[in-house]
Amino acid sequence: MSDLRPREAVLRMAAYHPPTDGREGKLRLDFNENTVGCSPAVIAALREYTRTTALPVYPEYGDARRELATHFGVAEDELLLTNGTDEAIQILMNTFVDAGDDVLLLKPSYAMYRFYAELAGAAVREVEYLEPHLDFPAEALTAAIRSDTKALFLANPNNPTGSSTSLDVLRRILDRAPQAAVLIDEAYFEFCGLTALPLIGVYPNLFVCRTFSKAYGLAAMRVGCVFSQAGNIAWLRKAQSPYSVNALAAVAAQAAIRDPDYVSSYVAQVVAARDQIIAGLAGLGLPTYPSQANFVLFRAGDRAVPLRDELRRRGILVRDRGADIDGCVRVTCGTPEHASRFLDEIKELW
């Protein structure tokens, strides 16, 4: 037995255990991934890159940064490439949050905000989404912001609720928290179309992040971006490990944005599948929550876990979200064909 003792924050934090094994060969509707894969142009670019003599060399990001900045309509120094959104959250925490600082989150939301806040030793407070429809708690959240709040993390649209909030509400939050780093996580932007990105010029406390893990089908590459005013990005860059983004990930992101038709046609399929799933579940008497993302949260009551297990036996993975909202299951929307497979199975089971 080792005599080593981790930091208090590590001892105290709750462990996060995503099911990471045994998903191969199944219809994966459990992690909000793209269910058909990335653009063939990305595969071609990766092949080409590995044929060059680039692999022995540490990554250079200049080209990718320039191209991504143009694509997203920001200046180059307003963007930081990250190892997925998770790294953006971690860097924000490392840059702005000391042990004991006040960090404000919503509940339920993406688990990694809490994970990195706890790791930093922050004092986390959570404001709950409003039952019965899991609406965004605009009033309660604005009221919860204190003059010593150091950071506020929210996903728009949110996971696992699927709900989103308006730019007006976001402006109110930003106005109320000038001393706090406010991260608006737009991981599901492509399925919703609403973005706070143009507001970075107006609000020096605003950070917006995007990922290539969802609509773009590149979750394995671990690549995303965070946007903010140039001074803020300089702080984040200072706190980032110099080569945390793999050279192949940067190549993949560049190739992905050069094929916008691939993403828009996949997004159109997801939106159709989302309507299909909501209607199909309603037909079975299973209540759903409105969603602007690539998943639907529904209520299965005390049959939620057996339902998940039976679907798994039939080769379809969904995520039990009962720990967040009693009796709820989250299903990722892929193509209409994937939605039909899911609905056919659940019709037999329910």
Ligand SMILES: Cc1ncc(COP(=O)(O)O)c(C=O)c1O
């Ligand atoms: C709101 C939200 N942000 C970020 C992520 C993950 O992003 P990444 O793969 O870029 O780390 C997820 C994944 O489920 C998510 O739901």
